Amino acid sequence: MVITIHISPSLLREVSDFVKLVREYNNGALYDPFNQIIQDYDQQRIDYYEASSRVGELFNGHIQLVELYNGLNKEFIINYYHAKLWDRFAINDNQRYLNFFEILRGYRSGQKSMKKMVEELAILFTGHMDLFLGFCEFLPRDFDFGE
Secondary structure, eight states: OOOOOOOOHHHHHHHHHHHHHHHHGGGGTTHHHHHHHHHHHHTTSSOHHHHHHHHHHHTTTOHHHHHHHHHHHHHHHHHHHHHHHHHHHTTTOHHHHHHHHHHHHHHHTTSSOHHHHHHHHHHHTTTOHHHHHHHHTTSOTTOOOOO
8 A cells, every 4th residue: 555645835845944944054064964864764774763863963952953853743743644544544434533633633732641642542543553553653762651
């Protein structure tokens, strides 16, 4: 199955602006290393955690870049799961599809803790372990699934 991810024009503009900023920041000193990290991730030479770790190290001390990158990273995660969920649930189980976004909205608005969000998603994805495990890839490495 091929998953097609549709990215909004506004998100594409944000990404484009971010890449331009990285290219111009510090006379372009960060652009080539950043581009290499993205290529390594895209070609599956490194995983999500390694890519995030490397970007964090590269942008260390550059608060504006860190904040913009983290914001874009969250948007891409949402787009990725949106595509997978759409393929799986939108037609045959629309309520589960809508519940996913309601759970995320609760977390993003601060009404739910990360732990509560993960617990609710585990229930929502019952019978769809691949979706739950895929989502868990984006949790912080030190996230505690226990009490």
